Amino acid sequence: MxxxxxxxxxxxxxxxxxxxxxxxxxxxxxxxxxxxxxxxxxxxxxxxxxxxxxxxxxxxxxxxxxxxxxxxxxxxxxxxxxxxxxxxxxxxxxxxxxxxxxxxxxxxxxxxxxxYWFSKTPRKMMDITANHGARIRRYMDRHGVEPVEHFIDLVLSLDNLIDIHSPFISRDASGTRSPAVGSGDDDDTGRIRAKDYMDRYINPPEYLAAQRRKAAEQRAASRRHPAEPARDVLKFLLQNAPLEGWQQDILAMLREEAYYFAPQGMxxxxxxxxxxxxxxxxxxxxxxxxxEVIHYADAHSGTLATRPGQINPYKLGVELFKHIEHRWDVGKFGDEYEACEDEEERRAWNRPTNKGRDKIFQVRSIYNDVSFVDEFVDAEFAEAQKMYVFGYDQSTGRYVVVDRDWRKVKKQLLDSLTNFGNPIIYVADANWSNRGELYLYHDWMGADLQFDAAMMTLRHVFEMWKRPVHLETRDEGEAKLFSYDGKEPVIREITGSRSPRDVVGTLQEQG
Amino acid sequence: MRKVDQDHTRFRDIVRGRIKRDLRKFVTSGEMIGRQGGKAVSIPIPQIQLPRFRYGKNQKQGVGQGEGEEGQPVPGQEPGQGEAGEDPGQHSLEVDVGLDELAQILGEELELPNIEPRGKKAIRTQAGRFTGISRSGPKSLRHFKRTFKEALKRQIASGTYDPDNPVIVPIEEDHRYRFLSTREEPQASAAVIYMMDVSGSMGREQKEIVRIEAFWIDTWLRSQYKNLEVAYIVHDAAAHLVDQHTFFHLRESGGTKISSAYELCLRLIDDRFPAHEWNLYPFHFSDGDNWSSRDTERCVDLLKNGILPKCNQFSYGQVKSAYGSGQFKKDLDGVFRGDDKVVTSDILDRDGILPSIKTFLGKGR
Known part of the structure; x- marks a missing residue:
């Protein structure tokens, strides 16, 4: 150097x-x-x-x-x-x-x-990683390279299961937990105070029944652990899995690194x-x-080259910034522009305001890829950039251009960017079947997991949790439950849960 | 050692472990590996990527940029090959492994002993390297750096060195020269003679097995000897010396007279590989059908009085075929019971290759 x-x-x-x-x-x-x-x-x-x-x-x-x-x-x-x-x-x-x-x-x-998305990242990361390195080396000296390395394998295969928004909000309900509804006498659950002669109207029996049901559900939920489905699976394991001290420390360090790198993906x-x-x-x-012009042009175009069937982030990003700058320069924004439905008129819109530069500086401060694409990819842009949706044609084994409609292009693009391309997985229940089994819930949005990899990952979860683990996901829409109990991996068909808050408490024995 | 080298070594160790575990697979695809020729071969190692919860590949959709009508294929892709979009699919990693390393892994896994060359007959060669430094020598071998270092030392010692004007002038006694230091290296040479029965009963699969087994034996012996000579003999009722290509591709038919091959082998040893200079490894592969018991007697005689005294080990591999009786191995086993210079093995199918190699090479002779 x-x-x-x-x-x-x-x-x-x-x-x-x-x-x-x-x-x-x-x-x-x-x-x-x-x-x-x-x-x-x-x-x-x-x-x-x-x-x-x-x-x-x-x-x-x-x-x-x-x-x-x-x-x-x-x-x-x-x-x-x-x-x-x-x-x-x-x-x-x-x-x-x-x-x-x-x-x-x-x-x-x-x-x-x-x-903004980088605002919570530590800015002394050079020092932090060096510190992590020293600590992990020390653990290797003390406990041997193999076990430490194996534990790192486990953590890294789960390190996409973090909650990328969590640095910005407090999801922990600690301290705010209200006393359980109807903790005392079931009878006055949810009853609204009313004069006797009005009670029949203000608290009709159906209403009371609904209130009781709700209270029962809430009580059931409050007995559940975690009380709310946990998106930060790593954090949940850190706080709840039976790990040794050094393992907890390594998990915490690698989680910190995952959070440091996450905004770069976003x-x-x-x-x-x-x-x-x-x-x-x-x-x-x-x-x-x-x-130098020729050489510069060559290098520059090299970075911006697009290959068919692929999005080049350099190209898409710079074009979109230019597009925004242009729009705000010629006044293509505001209620009047948004309300205008005439394509021709929109295209020819020109009311110079020269706010373009300010706008892109603002955009670079507060947007991330998802909101950036969502807000600014429009018909004009998608057409100028010749964007399309492609799909896989089973019969020919080729990718084909499916659609050039800008709304579909945008939706597809957003789908692929959500959670920066990772599936969203919750810890839904850590005491499933009342046997301390861990129940993970995959929030299925149309794309299936890669099942063999999922099962192997589940084994890794088991190694940390040390009790049977389950993953609810879907296979082309059909709900499936992947389970691993340390011996045999099992895949069962189940009736899917509606949400991670609502997982079926136990498995009905089938045959 | 740099930090990354440690991680790299660790990675290579893991790869080696995987190769060991999958050795059977690589061995049965030996032909493919062998055909790569060069020094290193690429070996695909699946799933060294850590497993993750990630999206599968099939229902792939994505966004692209460029030309193309709706309904038309995305331009620029080979038929049947889909590499569009970000690829979260199954990864397999190609790693380069040298044939030497492969042989070593084979050796470790099969617990093959290193071969003890026949010491007294080893040839010694002189190897020279310019590793020494001497005070005299020819100008062309002058070692400039050392010369100037000496001059600098002398000037500092005598107080004539001026750091502000660092001019160093070597004089005659400062001169240093590279010097050829020789050392004797024992050198063992080995010759392998492959003999294969190509009579009608040896089918394609049988030859394939012989081919794969021969490749791996070759690889192992090459890792043990610097000079490895290989000769190929095919025989049916008569034997011929052939080149490697012919050996593996020839399809003959006809009767089987094994003695013809052994005679040729013996002649070859006497002509080309005199026993006092060479470590000799004759291998014979057949399906075990010989023409007559008379000929088998002749074979035994040739082995006993001709080949065996001259070679390190005689190996006979019997490949199972639909037509062969397998009698020949029984005969050999009967005659040479207790003679550990003769090693025989049965190869039922491809899975039998590894154990057979272990039988042949497991003695370290």
Whole structure:
């Protein structure tokens, strides 16, 4: 690793100053010059060279090294959300590439610092991961590499089961639990106080019956553990699974890392789009010299190339930012524009307001990929970008273009972005069948799980929970219950639960 | 050692473990691996990705950008191959494993002993490397770095070194030269002679089994000897020396006279592989049907007085076929009971390959 050459340092200062002048606001950026091997190594560790020892980083390293040496892929740059930001530049990049990358990096750093979804991420992550590394190494010394590594395997196969919104709200009902309804005499449950002669009308028998039923349900629910279905499965296991001290500590550390990385998954399109927007803006207006234009255009178009059947987040993101800027520049917003139903008129709309720049800065602060796409992908955009929905045709074994209707495109895009592509799974009941069995509920939204992987994952849950575990999911709409009790994996057909609050308390024996 | 190297080593260990567990699979697909030729082969390792709750592949839909009418295939895909969109499907990881490493894994798993070469007959070769440093030598071998280091030391010691003007001028006595240090390396050479019965009763599957088994034996022996020579003999009623391709692809028909192969083998040993210089491993594969018991007697005689005294071990593998009587193995076992230079094994089907290899190579001769 090394510092920038004097020449690069000069360009860095120039780019930094330009970026600041256009309103980008970033943590200080520390650029390091590394060779390809170092870069592959750092990338294998997700940007944190001091992370805990683990085989998967070695695997990633081998894959990166291999695909680099076969000329299949090349990492230009790597930037870490931290204060200061660390950015690694590949030493062998051409000067033009380096300038592009530095401008790109300032875009990312501005995004890290200002996007709301990053606001709860720790900014001293370099130190934290190093600390985690040291602690895990110590556990390995004390308990042996195998058990610790195996436990990490278990945790990492569950680390997508977190609640990405939880840093922003308190879901724990602790302290707010109201005394159970009707805890005393069943009779006056839900009865509204009324004068005797009015009682018959104000508290009719049907109403009282409904109130009693509700109270019974609530009582049943309050006996249930967890009281509310838990989306943060890792946290639930951390607090409730019978784990050793060191296991709890590792689970807590890896959970913290999962939460640190989650916003990057939630804002991939925006973050890359924003960085591309700024590198192209700064490069084409200020930095690129005449002799570099071809090289720059080549590199830039390389990042934006789309392959059929795939969304390139760089491309989608930057185009959408440009689209928003344009709309707000020409006044295509507000009630009057929204209410306008005439396609022609909408298209030709031009009431210059020049609010575009302000708008995209606002967008980069408060949106994430889901709300970004939901709010701003419209007919005009989808058409201009030639977006389509594709589906798999069983008979030919090919993917075919199914639809170009922008609403369907948007819905499909949103589906794939929700929970950044992970299924949503709740801990519905930790005392299922009144036998301490763990009942997980998959909130099925039309896409099936990969069943063999699901069963293997369930085994991992069992290893932590140490009592039988179940997963309710659906197979093409038919409810299925996957169970593992440490011996035989079993799949049963069941009548599906309506919601995770409402799982069937026990399994009816069938035959 | 860098940190990532530790993780990488750990990963390789896990892969090795997986290969060990799946060894049977890789061995029965030996032909495929062998055909890759080169030094390393790619071995797919399924499911080294940690299992997760994730979406399956089948009902895949996605969003794309580009040309194409509704109802038309997404451009740019091969028929029957779907790589569109983010791919959450089953991953399998390709790892490169050197044939040496593969042989080692085979060795560990089958608990094959390392072969003890016949020591007194090992040839010694001289290997030279420029690892030494000497004070005299030819100019072309001058070691600049060492020379200048010596000069620097001398100048500092004599107080003539000026850090502000760091000019170093070596004089004659500073000069250092690379120096050829030789050491003797024992070198063992080995020759394998494969003999195969290609008479009418040996079908395609039988030959396939022989081919796979020969490949793995080859791989193992190559990991044990630097110089491995291989010769191939096919026989029905008469024996021929052939090349590797022919050996595996020839389809003959006709009677079987095993002695013809043993005669040729003996001649080959005398001509090309004199026993005092070579570790010799004749392997013979057949379905066990010989022409006559007279010929079998002749075979026994050839083995006893010709081949056995000259070789490390004689191995006979009998592949089960629909037509073979399997008599030959019984005869050999009868005659050579207690002679551990003769090893015989039955190979019923592909699954029998590994145990058979273990029988042949398990003695470390």
């Amino acid at each position: 090394g510092e920038l050459t004097p020449e690069l340092a000069r360009y860095r200062d120039e780019i930094r100053e330009l970026a600041a002048r256009y309103g980008l606001d970033f943590y200080e950026v520390v650029f390091e010059l590394v060779d390809y091997d170092e870069l592959n190594m750092i990338a294998a560790y997700g940007g944190f060279p001091t992370r805990y020892p683990y085989w998967r980083f070695g695997m990633e390293y081998e894959q990166l090294s291999k695909s680099y040496s076969y000329g299949l892929s090349k990492i230009y740059e790597l930037v870490i959300n931290n204060d200061p930001c660390y950015a690694y530049l590949m030493r062998s990049n051409s000067l033009t590439d380096q300038k592009l990358v530095m401008a790109h990096v300032y875009g990312h750093c501005d995004f890290f610092k200002n996007n 804002t991939k399109i925006m973050n890359e789009g924003w960085a591309v927007f700024w590198h192209s803006y700064l490069m084409t207006r200020h930095i690129v010299e005449a002799s």
